[in-house]
Amino acid sequence: MDTIILQRGLLPLARVLRQLVGNANYLKWVVFLVIGSLLSTLPSASAATPDAKLTDGWLRLLLPSRPAAGYFTLSNFGATSLVLVGAEIKGCSSVMLHRSTNSGGSEAMGMVSSVSISSHGTIRFAPGGYHLMCMGPDPQVLRIGGMTTAILHFADGGHLSASFQVRGARP
Numbered sequence: 001m002d003t004i005i006l007q008r009g010l011l012p013l014a015r016v017l018r019q020l021v022g023n024a025n026y027l028k029w030v031v032f033l034v035i036g037s038l039l040s041t042l043p044s045a046s047a048a049t050p051d052a053k054l055t056d057g058w059l060r061l062l063l064p065s066r067p068a069a070g071y072f073t074l075s076n077f078g079a080t081s082l083v084l085v086g087a088e089i090k091g092c093s094s095v096m097l098h099r100s101t102n103s104g105g106s107e108a109m110g111m112v113s114s115v116s117i118s119s120h121g122t123i124r125f126a127p128g129g130y131h132l133m134c135m136g137p138d139p140q141v142l143r144i145g146g147m148t149t150a151i152l153h154f155a156d157g158g159h160l161s162a163s164f165q166v167r168g169a170r171p
């Protein structure tokens with residue numbers, strides 16, 4: 001799809017160039033422009049975050065048709081705070097950052113856009129509080145007793161991947 005858009009966008013430009021620089025230099029210019037366009041559209045790889053460590057990662061499967069919840073402990077050894085903005089889990093169609101709250105005996109949960117971990121701080125995603133909400137858990141990938149992989153994404157563009165244990169409703 002990108003290639004088609006690229007070609008459509010380049011065609012009128014290519015005609016103008018052909019008239020301007022003549023056939024001798026035409027091919028050289030087209031090659032130059034195509035390479036330049038391709039390089040500028042390449043996604044920049046996000047860097048692994050070296051100053052953070054995730055431990056005790058696990059995913060709680062409830063019923064196959066219900067979202068699963070991911071829990072972990074994350075420590076930030078860096079000099080600046082780390083801002084968690086999203087996550088992916090292999091076997092989940094999408095993952096949201098959620099927080100459960102309990103006010104007056106009634107439990108509720110809501111989406112949060114980011115979670116900040118202060119410099120040299122530790123945060124726990126645990127039942128009753130912050131959790132990763134795994135939408136559409138795939139039973140072919142996520143089996144109780146097995147493992148899956150989670151990737152956390154941070155505001156600075158860094159990421160952290162870790163293994164998560166897959167457990168049942170009663171851990």
Ligand SMILES: [Cu+2]
Binds near residue numbers: 098099109110132133
């Ligand atoms: Cu939730």
